[in-house]
Amino acid sequence: MPCGYHRPCPASARDCLSVNTTSALAPAPTAFMLDLDGTLVDTLGDFVAVLNRVMADMALPEVSRAFVEHTIGQGSEHLIRSVLAEAGAPQQRYEEAWTLYQRHYEVLNGEHADVFPGVIEGLDALKALGLPMACLTNKPAAFARELLRRKGLAHYFDRVFGGDDFERKKPDPMPLLKTCEALGSMPATTWMIGDSSNDARAAHAAGCPIALVSYGYNHGEPIRGVPADRYLDRLDELLG
Numbered sequence: 001m002p003c004g005y006h007r008p009c010p011a012s013a014r015d016c017l018s019v020n021t022t023s024a025l026a027p028a029p030t031a032f033m034l035d036l037d038g039t040l041v042d043t044l045g046d047f048v049a050v051l052n053r054v055m056a057d058m059a060l061p062e063v064s065r066a067f068v069e070h071t072i073g074q075g076s077e078h079l080i081r082s083v084l085a086e087a088g089a090p091q092q093r094y095e096e097a098w099t100l101y102q103r104h105y106e107v108l109n110g111e112h113a114d115v116f117p118g119v120i121e122g123l124d125a126l127k128a129l130g131l132p133m134a135c136l137t138n139k140p141a142a143f144a145r146e147l148l149r150r151k152g153l154a155h156y157f158d159r160v161f162g163g164d165d166f167e168r169k170k171p172d173p174m175p176l177l178k179t180c181e182a183l184g185s186m187p188a189t190t191w192m193i194g195d196s197s198n199d200a201r202a203a204h205a206a207g208c209p210i211a212l213v214s215y216g217y218n219h220g221e222p223i224r225g226v227p228a229d230r231y232l233d234r235l236d237e238l239l240g
């Protein structure tokens with residue numbers, strides 16, 4: 001009997017991994033979308049290093065690690081504007097800061113960043129299901145693709161979408177709906193895996209199931225306070 005996921009199924013339907021995940025995940029997945037910063041890679045060190053180079057170039061005070069940690073996740077523009085405000089610098093300096101940020105990020109991307117424990121094991125397990133997978137982040141797409149490449153994660157993903165690929169960013173549902181469309185998967189069975197209330201709000205609005213990891217950057221708030229279908233302390237817990 002066909003398994004309903006693969007034609008032809010690489011195993012018999014009874015042994016098919018995708019069928020067997022049904023018990024671990026409800027609704028049974030037909031595709032996955034994974035957030036990047038705070039979910040796959042601990043990039044806090046990159047953000048702090050880049051921002052502090054920008055601040056030094058602009059003769060502004062250093063930004064604290066804690067402030068950056070609470071501010072990550074809503075895209076680069078939001079991060080830069082928040083850091084300028086925190087330093088008491090006028091928003092008229094945004095363009096200058098953005099240009100410097102791009103220049104430094106391109107060079108430092110991944111240098112102060114590590115793949116979280118359990119991510120490789122988790123991605124291997126997801127990949128073995130044979131379902132479409134996308135990386136969906138608010139990070140600019142070029143930086144996201146390069147970071148995945150530098151960390152040896154690029155081959156897991158059929159598609160990579162960044163914060164500049166769509167008109168609106170997470171927590172808007174648009175990036176998730178467009179990604180489901182690109183993967184050829186219905187939102188109701190396309191699992192989003194993220195680390196913040198931003199990912200959860202986008203998933204709820206798009207009608208996607210959401211699993212949240214506990215080790216990322218949820219704007220300084222405990223992740224289990226954010227409504228979700230699953231909470232994970234490691235990515236490889238997702239499939240049990």
Ligand SMILES: O=C(O)COP(=O)(O)O
Binds near residue numbers: 138
């Ligand atoms: O805010 C960013 O640049 C990235 O955030 P995300 O990968 O968690 O979406």
Ligand SMILES: [Mg+2]
Binds near residue numbers: 038039
């Ligand atoms: Mg994130």
